[in-house]
Amino acid sequence: MTIKDNAQTVFVIDDDMDVRDSLKWLLESVGLNVQTYENALAFFEAFDTSASGCIIMDVRMPGLSGINAQKRLSEYNIELPVIMISAHGNVDMAVTALTQGAVTFIEKPFDDQLLIDHVHSALERDRDRFAQRCSQSRIRDCYDRLTRRERQVLELIVKGLSNQEAADELGINRKTVEGHRANMTAKMKVDSFAELVQVAIALGLVQGIGKS
Incomplete structure (x- = not known):
């Protein structure tokens, strides 16, 4: 079993509606499925743990920040690759996000093609994770x-x-x-x-x- 880009979803989490809309338009223009959320809690409540894809999340959001939301992904059994974005990034924030497992940290405004390239890379990483999980599941079934x-x-x-x-x-x-x-x-x-x-x-x- 394999998964392709059109079976994956890019989950965009940003409190700025204009950013959400522009990212949705950009990513859908290259054939990707996109779901947007204004905050991380809304994403957590709606997320289906069987979903595959990646997350684009703003670092600074009212209430639960992107950095803190990133720490809580495991609580919701979410293993998707994370791309962190910020209009007010700094070295410490970037280091924290990357240390916590983000695949990259991009400052706004960003080059559209650069973001698309990072998204495709994150989706590829998710496919690799999926394949490994399927392989381990097959091995365990045989062992049982x-x-x-x-x-x-x-x-x-x-x-x-x-x-x-x-x-x-x-x-x-x-x-x-x-x-x-x-x-x-x-x-x-x-x-x-x-x-x-x-x-x-x-x-x-x-x-x-x-x-x-």
Whole structure:
């Protein structure tokens, strides 16, 4: 499964209606879907966590500022790339936004093509995130289909144990381990030991690497 620009949305959050309207016109002129919000709270309330795309957000807004709204994205399970914009930017503000994960910080007035380029870059980053999530989901689904013994064999093999050593560890014979290993690699849809290790890293089965 893949996602394209026309399946993604650029979410514009700015308290200035003229800025919202001009950005909407600009981005729609290059074929992008755009939704606008006058403040971050309105965006949080309306956001669908299954949506993909990116966020363009003003740094300074009444009430909840863009900087503080950026800090709260994770509370709403929002992982979209963020482009911060400001008419009153300064170095400290830019550093804060970028440190918190913004992909870029642009000062108004900005060059239209520059903004469009940054938006396309952010959308590409979101597609990469989506692809990685799908890949991890597929790996987890395959892993969940393994039997308890196949999981044990997987964990021992990726730790570097031979079939015989894994058999000794589990108290079974080597032929049985080989059978479990064949079934396990087929279910995990891998063709080599290197691919098996990559799967184990994605699942967090290799100590000190990856996340569980």
